[in-house]
Every structure is written in C-alpha cells, then in structure tokens.
Amino acid sequence: MTAIEEDKRKHLEFIQGVINRHNSNSFTIKGWTITISAALYALAGTIKEPSIVLISIAPIVIFWGLDAFYLSNERCFVDLYNAVANGSFVLPKKETYKKYFDKTLFDNETGEISNFNMNFKKFEIWKNNSWVAVLKLKTILGFYLSLVVISLIIASLLYVFTVSETKIIEVDANLKSSQIELKVKTEPPIIINNFYSNENSVDTVSKE
Template identity: 35%
Template sequence: MDEEKKIRYLEMIQNIITRMASNSFLIKGWTVTIVVGLLAFANFKEMNSKFIIVALIPVLFFWGLDGFYLYQEKLFRKLYEDVIDLQLDEVNFSMKLSDNIKNEFNWWNVTISKTLLPFYLPVIAVILIALLIPMI
C-alpha cells in the first residue's frame, strides 16, 4: 500500500513536469507565429519598421516565460529525484519545493541556457536583420 502511495506521488510530479514541458513547447510555437505575422504586416516593400520593432516585445516576453517554465520543470525534476529517495513512510504528497531545491537552479541561468538560446537568439537575429534591410 505504501508503495502505491509513492507511485501516485511520483505520477503527480510527473504530470506537472509534462505540463511544464508542454507549455514551453506551446510558447515556442506562439513566438514563431507572432514574429512571422508581424513581419508579414511589416510589408517589406515599404518596410514599416514599427511592426518589426514590436515583434521584439513578445519574443523577449515569451523567452522569459519559457525560461520560467523550464526553471519550474527543473525544480520538479529535482523534487521527483528526492521523492525517489524517500522511505515509504515519508511520502506526504507535498508539492512544496524546499529551499535546497530552489537554490540548486536559477531562473536567469535557465533562461540563458543552451536549451533556450539556440531558439530565441536566431529569432531575434531575424527580427534585427529585417529591421536593417531598409538601411542596405
């Protein structure tokens, strides 16, 4: 019976991890959609740069939000590992993240990690190149 409690607890944590990963994936999709839409409105013949500059705002916002979801995912992965090490009588179904877990990761470091930089830097580069095209 105690083993089933531990398995249920681990399943709860895994569901949170899955939800965070899904949110991160959706944010990347929204980022591309918004940037492409705003660049399409920019009309490259007349190059209305207002739409191009406005495209930077959601990219930076979504990058930070994506970093938050990845940060949360890492925290819950650590909680998952800690629960695996718990004795069966210590299972309490708490989703509170201890200070030890929180101190192991930093939102800013996750946001500029090798996981997110390869996606968001090229998107920002495309926006900046589109902004510079009329000057050429």
C-alpha cells in the same frame, strides 16, 4: 503492493503530471513566439514599414522570460521526482543552502521527503534552477536570441529596400509669360438657320 509503495507511486504520478504540463506550456510558448514574429514580419513586408519588425522583439523578450519561468519550475519538479523515486536526496554540502530546507517537509538528516510533498522551491535554490539561471541556458538563449537577431536583420533589409524604391523627382516648373499664347474670341457667333454667321456666311432667309 504495500500502502507505502502505493503512496509513493501516486506521489510520483502527481509530480509527473506537473512536469508534463510545464513541458507542454514551454512548447506552446515557443510556438506562439514564432507565430507572432512571423505575422509581424509579413505585415511589415506588406506595408513596407521596418519599424513593425522591431515591435516583434517585445513579444520575443516577454515569451523568453515566461518560457524560462516554466522551465525553471519543471527542472525543480524533475529533481523532486528523482528524490521521491530514490527515497531520498543528497543533502547540499553548503550550510547556506541547508537553511532553505523546511524541517517539517524535509528530513535534513536522511534527505527523505514526506508523502505527497509537492514543495519544489527548495530545489530551485539548491540546484541552481532559478529563473535567472534558466534564462542563460544555451538552448533557451540560443532560441530567443536567434529570433532577435533575425528581427534586426529583416528590419535592416526592409529599410534598405524601402529607401531604394523611394525616388525623388525634381521638376523644373518655371513658367514664362512670353511662352503662353491666348486666343480670345470677343464676339460669339450668331446662329441663323443652323449656320454660323460671319463675313463669308450666306443668309439663307429668303425675302419676299
């Protein structure tokens, strides 16, 4: 293997390593999105508070944008990998795209890439791999929008069940004085030899 071929092989290994890391980050983000959403769903169901389910939409949207960022970079590195593997890339047809290619890193005449060049931003503009473009991909859009819809459905159902379980009880508490009977004993009993003394009681104390 010549020195040029060895440099090319190492160059491809570097790019592949970056692609793997971006792919792993994207997978981890999706996992965290599902985990956090499920935890908020469970909490909302436990304390019967539908508004907590709506809070889950915030992390879903945040992770949606972060996932699109990593996927955007990954797609650019894939294009860079293909360009290095093929020895060159096909030059963009539109002149407006050509101006974004740095002549010190890319040969605009042959499409060749210099050794160990890791500049991927040019492919982001040229290949339409921008963050906004990746946000609207069917796979990404379908995954995160479905979670948003699920959150709205769960919040609605939980609200309906919570309202149906809440019962308002009306109590008629009008109290009339004529319906109240009070018995008051004005004179307390007198205890003599452990007996209550009254008109019918017998005095057990003997007199000499």
